[in-house]
Amino acid sequence: MTEITFPAGAANQAEADRGPLSARIAALPRVDRRLLLGFVCVSLLALVLGLGFGLTTALARGGMIALDADSAYRVLTLHGTSAFFWWLYLAQVALMIGLAAGESTEGLKARPLIIAGVVVLVSGLVLSEGTALLRTPLLYDANPDLGREDPRAVAGMAGGHLLLALGLVLTSLAAIVTVLRARDRVTGAMTAMGFGVLAWAGFLIVSAIAAVNAFLPNLLWAFGRGAFPADAATEWHILFHNLHYLPLMATVLTWYALTQETTGTTSAFGSGFSKVVFSSYLVFVPPTSLYHMFLEPNLAESVRVTGSLLSLFVSVPTLTAFLVIVSSLELATRAKGTPAGLFGWIGRLPWGNPAFSAMGVAIVSTLLGLVFAFVLIQEKFAPLISDTLFVPGYFHFFAVGAVTETFLAGFLVIIPALTGRAVWQPRLMAAMPWLVLVGLVIFGACGMLAGLQGVPRRTFDIAYDGAAPAGWHALMVGFAVGAMVFASGLAIELFGVLRMLVGGKRGVPMAAMAPRPAGVPGGAAWTGPIAVVLLVALMTGATIGTFEVMRSLPIVVVGGHAGH
Amino acid sequence: MSQERHFTTRRGFVAAMGFGGLGLYVTWAAYGASPLPFFSTHASDDADAHGGHMMRMAEDTDHADPSMSGMHEGGPLSPVEFTRRHAEFLTRFQEADGSVRPVAVPAAPVHEPDSAMAGHDQAAIKHGISTAEPIEVYFLAGRFSFEPDRLKLRVGQPYRFQMMASDVAHGASIAFGQASRIVRLRPDMVTTLDLTFLQAGTHLVYCTVYCGPGHDGMRGLITVV
Ligand code: HEM
Numbered sequence A: 001m002t003e004i005t006f007p008a009g010a011a012n013q014a015e016a017d018r019g020p021l022s023a024r025i026a027a028l029p030r031v032d033r034r035l036l037l038g039f040v041c042v043s044l045l046a047l048v049l050g051l052g053f054g055l056t057t058a059l060a061r062g063g064m065i066a067l068d069a070d071s072a073y074r075v076l077t078l079h080g081t082s083a084f085f086w087w088l089y090l091a092q093v094a095l096m097i098g099l100a101a102g103e104s105t106e107g108l109k110a111r112p113l114i115i116a117g118v119v120v121l122v123s124g125l126v127l128s129e130g131t132a133l134l135r136t137p138l139l140y141d142a143n144p145d146l147g148r149e150d151p152r153a154v155a156g157m158a159g160g161h162l163l164l165a166l167g168l169v170l171t172s173l174a175a176i177v178t179v180l181r182a183r184d185r186v187t188g189a190m191t192a193m194g195f196g197v198l199a200w201a202g203f204l205i206v207s208a209i210a211a212v213n214a215f216l217p218n219l220l221w222a223f224g225r226g227a228f229p230a231d232a233a234t235e236w237h238i239l240f241h242n243l244h245y246l247p248l249m250a251t252v253l254t255w256y257a258l259t260q261e262t263t264g265t266t267s268a269f270g271s272g273f274s275k276v277v278f279s280s281y282l283v284f285v286p287p288t289s290l291y292h293m294f295l296e297p298n299l300a301e302s303v304r305v306t307g308s309l310l311s312l313f314v315s316v317p318t319l320t321a322f323l324v325i326v327s328s329l330e331l332a333t334r335a336k337g338t339p340a341g342l343f344g345w346i347g348r349l350p351w352g353n354p355a356f357s358a359m360g361v362a363i364v365s366t367l368l369g370l371v372f373a374f375v376l377i378q379e380k381f382a383p384l385i386s387d388t389l390f391v392p393g394y395f396h397f398f399a400v401g402a403v404t405e406t407f408l409a410g411f412l413v414i415i416p417a418l419t420g421r422a423v424w425q426p427r428l429m430a431a432m433p434w435l436v437l438v439g440l441v442i443f444g445a446c447g448m449l450a451g452l453q454g455v456p457r458r459t460f461d462i463a464y465d466g467a468a469p470a471g472w473h474a475l476m477v478g479f480a481v482g483a484m485v486f487a488s489g490l491a492i493e494l495f496g497v498l499r500m501l502v503g504g505k506r507g508v509p510m511a512a513m514a515p516r517p518a519g520v521p522g523g524a525a526w527t528g529p530i531a532v533v534l535l536v537a538l539m540t541g542a543t544i545g546t547f548e549v550m551r552s553l554p555i556v557v558v559g560g561h562a563g564h
Numbered sequence B: 001m002s003q004e005r006h007f008t009t010r011r012g013f014v015a016a017m018g019f020g021g022l023g024l025y026v027t028w029a030a031y032g033a034s035p036l037p038f039f040s041t042h043a044s045d046d047a048d049a050h051g052g053h054m055m056r057m058a059e060d061t062d063h064a065d066p067s068m069s070g071m072h073e074g075g076p077l078s079p080v081e082f083t084r085r086h087a088e089f090l091t092r093f094q095e096a097d098g099s100v101r102p103v104a105v106p107a108a109p110v111h112e113p114d115s116a117m118a119g120h121d122q123a124a125i126k127h128g129i130s131t132a133e134p135i136e137v138y139f140l141a142g143r144f145s146f147e148p149d150r151l152k153l154r155v156g157q158p159y160r161f162q163m164m165a166s167d168v169a170h171g172a173s174i175a176f177g178q179a180s181r182i183v184r185l186r187p188d189m190v191t192t193l194d195l196t197f198l199q200a201g202t203h204l205v206y207c208t209v210y211c212g213p214g215h216d217g218m219r220g221l222i223t224v225v
């Protein structure tokens, strides 16, 4: 088995020899750099909107600003639409195109597809935001039930989502063509990153098809061309499950690129193994979608139990990728010297580099999110926490801490390479992800506790004229304070990123590390495995805690007929 | 040349650790929340036996299938039948202050919906306490209220909640302070749940699924005595 010997195999060496991503991006043809910058700018616009509406939502939920019901739900719709659909997906396009282009010295192939993609995506963004701003708020899932009296709202929201899907197909096809053409001329081999982009783009296309399935009937109904989409809720759940794992897969791929870029470390496990890990998302994610439906009355108990069991597998790709990256970093760092103790090597990582710091926070945030995601996949807990603030409380660890921080880290590498402007205030920029993490911990802790106590999500006035349980209000204030903290950190990061686009100092982009294969023969890498053990311990603790809360309720609940 | 890898840096080890999340299965099984094929043949059915009065989330699920109706007494209700019984339920048990206090009635068969029944006799109430047969409660959620929105129930008495949404999806959640118990209600689909309250108290009931501009105001009260 040559691949498990050091130094790492030939494919790894080839990846290391290509030089840093930032240099490859800087060397792209001018038109490609323009296109990439275009995607970056549009996605940042969506982030600005998502951040602003998110903060407004949080302040309203904390009782710090008063909004009438219509404005409150409009702001929530705008937040979910801007942040989830447009920011997370436009940023993915920017990164996917950037990583694909970086695979080849000749730059992007199929440029007309990309140009069409820009047009379609920008129109979709305008349509979505305009509809959310002006018509009946349907929330970001564009629920047609809520728009029976306002078919134009349904048409606008569904239309926006469908344009997003079309734009994703166009740009993904271009990415696929680009990485396929960039294969080794002689052997036809792909790099791990090229392969990852291929899997990612493929997953995006499949999800776009699911989006057509979910939203086309709504659009047709709104135009008077079809029956009312009674199955909208189910179609949405299937789509949504894929939709929220795609950003996570993109995050892991970006970590892979960032690790190489900011530390010079390539995988100690060979690029073949990375390919297996990347493609495992396609195996483990789609079958695990049931847990969003545990509260649905038309789901059989046996399906619930199976769904719970399957959901246990959903973390496999992410945890494996986490181990590959952390263990490779540990081996590479130890190879440079022998820092004291089990964890001393962590201090030697380039924490002063804003991109690395954001990635580090993203990894921590992913682990925190996983602890609580695994509470949610237990079907017995659905009647306790589904549809409560527990859900947004935990998933912002992923949406903001993991995914948004990672995408911004990617931009911190790509933008200087595109504009030639230096990173603004690198020390401040390296500190901000930690502020975001602090805010998220406050937001998450208060939100999840509130959810566990029954505070509903998507509900602005939870006083219920004094009938609400006493502890709710204080937790909502904490929730909003946490939001203010992470919104501040994010706003400063965003400002720094914008300064690299306009008005920032022209300078040499932050030096990327020369890649080199990782490894010390015979060295151990304990940190990753210890983190996984700790993670499982925390999951177990959180699960036991939730079971105990459930058992403490002074009520016996039994299904009416299931026992027969 | 190759030197042996430390086991922590082997791909097999890393791949196996990647499945670490499955370790949670042990905890689930310990709480009777997932099947344990090695020790018991019926662990998953006996959550209550192991877990004291642990809740089971086992609402009946087959209402959508008409072929299932009539399979067992009190089985799946059609929306039409639900609506009829709901109206009858309100007429029968509504009290002067507008709250609804369901009590056991002698058997089920043909009885006219009759408001004279509202001033129920004590014998029937006593009967309601002594029997373990659940008392039927019909609970309707619609934009933007619950019907009934004030329920008076008794400690220790099982109630069979038949619940439905009339227009769009709603939720119904009972607040206990330390946590709530939530169901999702879909339009025209009857969800059945047996509830027994073990302590006296007053509980907020509120909607947990955004259903339109009046969602925040959608609430009721359950008083348990
Ligand atoms: C930038 C990445 C973000 C993403 C992808 C994201 C995504 C989402 C999504 C999908 C929802 C659910 C919307 C719904 O239930 O209809 C949501 C809700 C929410 N988000 Fe964000 N969010 C992000 C950032 C933020 C920020 C920066 C804040 C505040 C500072 C924030 C605060 C909230 C609040 C308060 C809710 C509402 C919870 C509720 O009432 O149910 N989010 N977010």
Ligand SMILES: [Cu+2]
Residues within 6 Å of the ligand: B141, B142, B143, B144, B169, B170, B171, B207, B208, B209, B210, B211, B215, B218
């Ligand atoms: Cu409602």
